[in-house]
Every structure is written in structure tokens, then in C-alpha cells.
Amino acid sequence: MAARLVAGDACEPSLLEHAGALAADLVVAVTGADEGNLVISLLAKRRFSVPRVTARVNEADNTWLFDSHWGVDVVVPIAAPLISLIEEATEATDTVALLRLSKAGVAVIETAITSQSRASGRTLGEMRLPEGTIVATVVRNGQPTVPDPSVLLRPGDELLLVSHSATEQEIHAAFQ
Known part of the structure; x- marks a missing residue:
């Protein structure tokens, strides 16, 4: 397995596709913005059918959002x-x-x-x-x-x- 680094806005489906989301086994969303991590998770799971999606929660009040409805399989603890x-x-x-x-x-x-x-x-x-x-x-x-x-x-x-x-x-x- 090879890892590639692609700089840009991962909330853009075209960037995720360019980064290899169609063939990815795992996407890890660890931006500093919960909104971004949720969008990335949802795109990875629903649009690209990534089997495992992990996302970081930055604000404790948002923890309840990080679930399967948003495509999140594993939640990384708050910062x-x-x-x-x-x-x-x-x-x-x-x-x-x-x-x-x-x-x-x-x-x-x-x-x-x-x-x-x-x-x-x-x-x-x-x-x-x-x-x-x-x-x-x-x-x-x-x-x-x-x-x-x-x-x-x-x-x-x-x-x-x-x-x-x-x-x-x-x-x-x-x-x-």
C-alpha cells in the first residue's frame, strides 16, 4: 500500500477522488474544523464507498454528530x-x-x-x-x-x- 499526499480542500469531491478515495480502504479526517471532518467523512463513505472512516472531533459539543449518519465509523477523541x-x-x-x-x-x-x-x-x-x-x-x-x-x-x-x-x-x- 502506498500513501500519497495531495494538498487542497478535502471537502471537494474532486480532490478526494484525485487523492485516491475510490480505491481507499480508510479515510482519516483530522482537520481543525468539525464541519470539514464531517463533510469529508460523509463524502468518503457515501460517494466513494470507503469501508472505514475515522474522524476527529474538535469541539466536545459536536461529538453527537460523529456517527454513522455522517459516515463516521471511528471517532478520534477531542483535541x-x-x-x-x-x-x-x-x-x-x-x-x-x-x-x-x-x-x-x-x-x-x-x-x-x-x-x-x-x-x-x-x-x-x-x-x-x-x-x-x-x-x-x-x-x-x-x-x-x-x-x-x-x-x-x-x-x-x-x-x-x-x-x-x-x-x-x-x-x-x-x-x-
């Missing part, structure tokens, strides 16, 4: 607990599995770039990711960014990766 989990976990290690979505067969793994990391000073496009792994976002100064291949990784960056096969150790080896 505040996820950020707390990241902060807690990264005090002990630089790479950690944050969430295992057993029904979807994927894990969400976080790794932090330090000045000693092999990835520091390299672009995302230069990194060799383990098979079946994509970068969902790069968090810099508390702000998530689109994981474009030209993004230069710097100490302090936190990467959230989604993988159906890589282990924490493989992610660690790729970036640290």
Missing part, C-alpha cells in the same frame, strides 16, 4: 485530551502510540523532533516512512500544518502519523 496525552507521553519518550483503532486496523503514533533527531533539518519528502504510514499533521508552535513534502522539520515539531502496519519502534527509527 484537549489528545493534546494532554501527547504532553504526558512525550515526557517519557519521543515516540509513542497514542491511539490504536483496532476496528480500523490503524494506530495513531506521535513522534517529536529534537535537535538530535535524524529528521531535523530534512523535509518530509526526504523521509522514508514505513510501509502503510502517512503523516497526518505536523504540529509546530502548537499549530497543526498540512504535511506537505516541502515542510522542513525542525526541533520542537511534533508529527502525528497514521499507520496500519508500522510499530512505534519503526516510526522512531525513521525519525530519530
